[in-house]
Amino acid sequence: SQTIHQWPATLVQPVGSPLSLECTVEGTSNPNLYWYRQAAGRGLQLLFYSVGIGQISSEVPQNLSASRPQDRQFILSSKKLLLSDSGFYLCAWSRGGQVLESEAFFGQGTRLTVV
Protein backbone atom coordinates (compact mmCIF):
# COMPACT_ATOMS: atom_id res chain seq x y z
CA SER A 1 0.00 0.00 0.00
CA GLN A 2 1.03 3.58 -0.55
CA THR A 3 2.05 5.89 2.25
CA ILE A 4 3.16 9.48 2.44
CA HIS A 5 5.42 10.87 5.10
CA GLN A 6 5.80 14.53 5.89
CA TRP A 7 7.91 16.12 8.58
CA PRO A 8 8.20 17.85 10.91
CA ALA A 9 4.66 18.01 12.27
CA THR A 10 5.16 21.42 13.86
CA LEU A 11 7.79 24.07 13.43
CA VAL A 12 8.43 27.49 14.93
CA GLN A 13 10.94 29.58 13.04
CA PRO A 14 12.11 33.18 13.36
CA VAL A 15 11.59 35.66 10.57
CA GLY A 16 14.49 35.56 8.13
CA SER A 17 15.49 32.00 8.89
CA PRO A 18 15.61 29.28 6.21
CA LEU A 19 13.04 26.54 5.80
CA SER A 20 13.16 22.98 4.58
CA LEU A 21 10.13 20.68 4.69
CA GLU A 22 10.42 17.18 3.34
CA CYS A 23 7.88 14.77 1.97
CA THR A 24 8.37 11.21 0.77
CA VAL A 25 6.01 8.73 -0.79
CA GLU A 26 6.28 4.96 -0.57
CA GLY A 27 4.60 2.18 -2.47
CA THR A 28 4.15 3.90 -5.82
CA SER A 29 6.30 5.17 -8.65
CA ASN A 30 6.21 8.33 -10.73
CA PRO A 31 3.55 10.02 -8.62
CA ASN A 32 2.37 13.58 -9.13
CA LEU A 33 3.42 15.55 -6.09
CA TYR A 34 1.90 18.69 -4.60
CA TRP A 35 2.61 21.27 -1.94
CA TYR A 36 -0.40 23.13 -0.57
CA ARG A 37 -0.65 25.80 2.09
CA GLN A 38 -3.66 26.48 4.26
CA ALA A 39 -3.65 29.75 6.17
CA ALA A 40 -5.66 29.90 9.38
CA GLY A 41 -9.38 29.66 8.60
CA ARG A 42 -8.81 29.59 4.86
CA GLY A 43 -8.78 27.13 2.00
CA LEU A 44 -5.95 25.14 0.49
CA GLN A 45 -3.76 27.06 -1.90
CA LEU A 46 -1.74 25.09 -4.43
CA LEU A 47 1.89 26.20 -4.20
CA PHE A 48 3.83 23.71 -6.33
CA TYR A 49 3.07 20.77 -8.54
CA SER A 50 5.45 18.19 -9.97
CA VAL A 51 4.94 15.44 -12.54
CA GLY A 52 8.50 14.10 -12.41
CA ILE A 53 12.05 14.50 -11.16
CA GLY A 54 13.22 18.07 -11.60
CA GLN A 55 9.87 19.17 -13.04
CA ILE A 56 8.28 21.82 -10.84
CA SER A 57 5.35 24.06 -11.63
CA SER A 58 4.98 27.11 -9.40
CA GLU A 59 1.48 28.39 -8.88
CA VAL A 60 2.01 31.66 -7.08
CA PRO A 61 4.91 34.10 -6.85
CA GLN A 62 6.43 33.95 -3.41
CA ASN A 63 9.66 33.43 -1.52
CA LEU A 64 9.20 29.66 -1.42
CA SER A 65 10.71 27.12 -3.77
CA ALA A 66 10.31 23.40 -4.31
CA SER A 67 12.58 20.65 -5.55
CA ARG A 68 12.15 17.03 -6.50
CA PRO A 69 15.58 15.41 -6.34
CA GLN A 70 14.18 11.88 -6.44
CA ASP A 71 11.04 10.34 -7.85
CA ARG A 72 9.28 10.08 -4.50
CA GLN A 73 10.81 13.00 -2.64
CA PHE A 74 9.45 16.52 -2.63
CA ILE A 75 11.06 19.37 -0.69
CA LEU A 76 9.71 22.81 0.12
CA SER A 77 12.27 25.48 0.92
CA SER A 78 12.76 29.10 1.70
CA LYS A 79 15.92 31.11 2.13
CA LYS A 80 14.30 33.71 4.38
CA LEU A 81 10.94 33.22 6.02
CA LEU A 82 8.35 35.97 6.30
CA LEU A 83 5.62 36.30 8.91
CA SER A 84 3.10 35.70 6.13
CA ASP A 85 4.61 32.26 5.49
CA SER A 86 2.92 30.93 8.63
CA GLY A 87 0.35 28.27 7.88
CA PHE A 88 -0.43 24.61 7.55
CA TYR A 89 1.68 23.05 4.79
CA LEU A 90 0.42 19.89 3.20
CA CYS A 91 2.20 17.54 0.84
CA ALA A 92 0.09 15.31 -1.35
CA TRP A 93 0.49 12.75 -4.12
CA SER A 94 -1.72 11.42 -6.88
CA ARG A 95 -1.26 8.69 -9.45
CA GLY A 96 0.76 9.93 -12.36
CA GLY A 97 -0.22 9.40 -15.97
CA GLN A 98 -3.92 9.16 -15.28
CA VAL A 99 -5.94 12.33 -15.48
CA LEU A 100 -9.32 10.95 -14.56
CA GLU A 101 -10.15 10.14 -10.97
CA SER A 102 -6.66 10.97 -9.80
CA GLU A 103 -7.54 11.88 -6.25
CA ALA A 104 -4.84 13.26 -3.99
CA PHE A 105 -3.62 11.63 -0.79
CA PHE A 106 -2.25 13.93 1.87
CA GLY A 107 0.49 13.78 4.42
CA GLN A 108 -0.33 14.81 7.95
CA GLY A 109 0.92 18.33 7.38
CA THR A 110 3.41 20.70 8.97
CA ARG A 111 2.12 23.53 11.08
CA LEU A 112 4.61 26.36 10.59
CA THR A 113 4.63 29.44 12.80
CA VAL A 114 6.98 32.23 11.86
CA VAL A 115 7.74 34.51 14.79
Add this chain to the structure above:
Amino acid sequence: RKEVEQDPGPFNVPEGATVAFNCTYSNSASQSFFWYRQDCRKEPKLLMSVYSSGNEDGRFTAQLNRASQYISLLIRDSKLSDSATYLCVVNRGLDTDKLIFGTGTRLQVFP
Protein backbone atom coordinates in the same frame (compact mmCIF):
# COMPACT_ATOMS: atom_id res chain seq x y z
CA ARG B 1 -13.72 34.61 -10.51
CA LYS B 2 -12.31 31.88 -8.29
CA GLU B 3 -11.61 28.54 -9.92
CA VAL B 4 -13.66 26.72 -7.31
CA GLU B 5 -16.24 28.44 -5.13
CA GLN B 6 -18.11 27.20 -2.11
CA ASP B 7 -20.37 28.74 0.50
CA PRO B 8 -18.17 28.82 3.62
CA GLY B 9 -21.12 28.26 5.96
CA PRO B 10 -21.27 27.32 8.72
CA PHE B 11 -24.25 25.09 8.25
CA ASN B 12 -25.68 24.28 11.68
CA VAL B 13 -28.10 21.34 11.50
CA PRO B 14 -29.66 18.96 14.04
CA GLU B 15 -28.90 15.27 14.08
CA GLY B 16 -30.97 13.42 11.53
CA ALA B 17 -31.31 16.38 9.18
CA THR B 18 -30.52 16.36 5.48
CA VAL B 19 -28.06 18.97 4.31
CA ALA B 20 -26.76 19.85 0.85
CA PHE B 21 -23.68 21.71 -0.28
CA ASN B 22 -23.03 23.14 -3.71
CA CYS B 23 -19.80 24.06 -5.39
CA THR B 24 -19.21 25.86 -8.68
CA TYR B 25 -16.14 25.64 -10.89
CA SER B 26 -14.99 27.96 -13.62
CA ASN B 27 -13.06 25.72 -16.04
CA SER B 28 -15.37 23.89 -18.41
CA ALA B 29 -12.48 21.53 -19.33
CA SER B 30 -12.27 20.10 -15.82
CA GLN B 31 -12.63 16.32 -15.77
CA SER B 32 -12.11 15.15 -12.20
CA PHE B 33 -14.31 16.10 -9.27
CA PHE B 34 -14.11 15.13 -5.64
CA TRP B 35 -15.42 15.90 -2.20
CA TYR B 36 -12.93 15.84 0.65
CA ARG B 37 -13.54 16.07 4.35
CA GLN B 38 -11.23 17.98 6.67
CA ASP B 39 -11.43 17.76 10.44
CA CYS B 40 -10.09 20.60 12.53
CA ARG B 41 -6.29 20.85 12.31
CA LYS B 42 -6.05 17.65 10.28
CA GLU B 43 -5.20 16.84 6.69
CA PRO B 44 -8.02 16.55 4.12
CA LYS B 45 -9.23 13.06 3.34
CA LEU B 46 -11.13 11.86 0.32
CA LEU B 47 -14.83 11.47 0.99
CA MET B 48 -15.93 10.50 -2.49
CA SER B 49 -15.28 11.02 -6.15
CA VAL B 50 -18.04 12.59 -8.21
CA TYR B 51 -19.07 10.81 -11.39
CA SER B 52 -21.03 12.17 -14.31
CA SER B 53 -24.01 9.97 -13.58
CA GLY B 54 -24.03 10.84 -9.89
CA ASN B 55 -23.04 8.44 -7.18
CA GLU B 56 -24.03 7.41 -3.70
CA ASP B 57 -22.08 6.07 -0.78
CA GLY B 58 -24.29 5.26 2.17
CA ARG B 59 -25.76 8.51 3.46
CA PHE B 60 -23.75 10.60 0.99
CA THR B 61 -24.81 11.45 -2.56
CA ALA B 62 -22.75 13.42 -5.03
CA GLN B 63 -24.03 14.97 -8.24
CA LEU B 64 -22.31 16.67 -11.16
CA ASN B 65 -23.96 19.19 -13.46
CA ARG B 66 -21.54 19.93 -16.30
CA ALA B 67 -23.85 22.33 -18.11
CA SER B 68 -24.05 24.60 -15.08
CA GLN B 69 -20.57 23.70 -13.83
CA TYR B 70 -21.46 22.76 -10.32
CA ILE B 71 -21.22 19.74 -8.10
CA SER B 72 -23.23 18.96 -5.03
CA LEU B 73 -23.01 16.83 -1.91
CA LEU B 74 -26.08 15.64 -0.05
CA ILE B 75 -25.80 14.20 3.43
CA ARG B 76 -28.83 12.37 4.78
CA ASP B 77 -29.54 11.50 8.41
CA SER B 78 -26.72 13.72 9.69
CA LYS B 79 -24.59 12.39 12.55
CA LEU B 80 -22.61 14.34 15.11
CA SER B 81 -19.51 12.78 13.57
CA ASP B 82 -20.30 14.46 10.24
CA SER B 83 -19.23 17.79 11.74
CA ALA B 84 -16.27 18.89 9.65
CA THR B 85 -15.32 21.09 6.71
CA TYR B 86 -16.22 19.71 3.29
CA LEU B 87 -13.91 20.66 0.46
CA CYS B 88 -14.87 20.66 -3.19
CA VAL B 89 -11.98 19.66 -5.48
CA VAL B 90 -11.67 20.00 -9.23
CA ASN B 91 -8.79 19.33 -11.58
CA ARG B 92 -7.73 22.41 -13.47
CA GLY B 93 -8.32 21.23 -16.99
CA LEU B 94 -8.26 18.55 -19.60
CA ASP B 95 -4.59 17.62 -19.53
CA THR B 96 -3.60 18.26 -15.99
CA ASP B 97 -3.81 16.59 -12.63
CA LYS B 98 -3.51 19.90 -10.83
CA LEU B 99 -6.16 19.70 -8.16
CA ILE B 100 -7.75 22.94 -7.05
CA PHE B 101 -9.54 23.06 -3.73
CA GLY B 102 -12.44 25.23 -2.73
CA THR B 103 -12.23 27.04 0.58
CA GLY B 104 -14.61 24.53 2.13
CA THR B 105 -18.04 24.50 3.70
CA ARG B 106 -18.18 24.03 7.41
CA LEU B 107 -20.85 21.72 8.81
CA GLN B 108 -21.79 21.59 12.48
CA VAL B 109 -24.27 18.91 13.54
CA PHE B 110 -25.82 19.46 16.96
CA PRO B 111 -27.74 17.03 19.22
